[in-house]
Amino acid sequence: MQQSFVYILKCSDNSYYTGVTSNLSQRIFQHNVGFYPDCYTINRRPIELVYYAEFTDISIAIEFEKKIKKWSRRKKKALINEEYDKLPNLAKKKF
Numbered sequence: 001m002q003q004s005f006v007y008i009l010k011c012s013d014n015s016y017y018t019g020v021t022s023n024l025s026q027r028i029f030q031h032n033v034g035f036y037p038d039c040y041t042i043n044r045r046p047i048e049l050v051y052y053a054e055f056t057d058i059s060i061a062i063e064f065e066k067k068i069k070k071w072s073r074r075k076k077k078a079l080i081n082e083e084y085d086k087l088p089n090l091a092k093k094k095f
Contacts (some may be wrong), residue, residue, distance in 0.1 A: 004061040007069065007078060008051040011044035016076050020065040024052060051080045 006023040009017040009031060017040050021027035028049055031041045041047050055061035068076065075090040 001056045002058065004055045004058045005009040006053050006055065006061050007049060008068070008076060009041060010050045010055050011041055011047050013044050015042050015044065016050075016073065017044075018049070018065055018068045020058075021080045022058070024049075065070075 001046075002022055004020060005027075006018070006020050007024060007027070009019070009028075011017060017031075019027065021087065026083075030036065031039065031047050032045060034042050034045065036042070055064070065093050068079070071079075072090060075087060078084075078090055085091040
């Protein structure tokens, strides 16, 4: 099976971009040079790779990417900082 990656970039405006790819180094290069003019990062360069995870099944990688995209900024920061114990509490809604 082909290796896949879910990654998070920190953009120059301090926002996060989450993506999935089968070639991480090439995709980071593409973000940096503005290869796709309609991409979220085009006007938010330079970007910095702050997190990535490897997968052997692309469908699981895509599922994880979609999950991260729904997360709050605080929860993404906990993942980036490897504060895994904080993730469950950051998923709870405050009423």
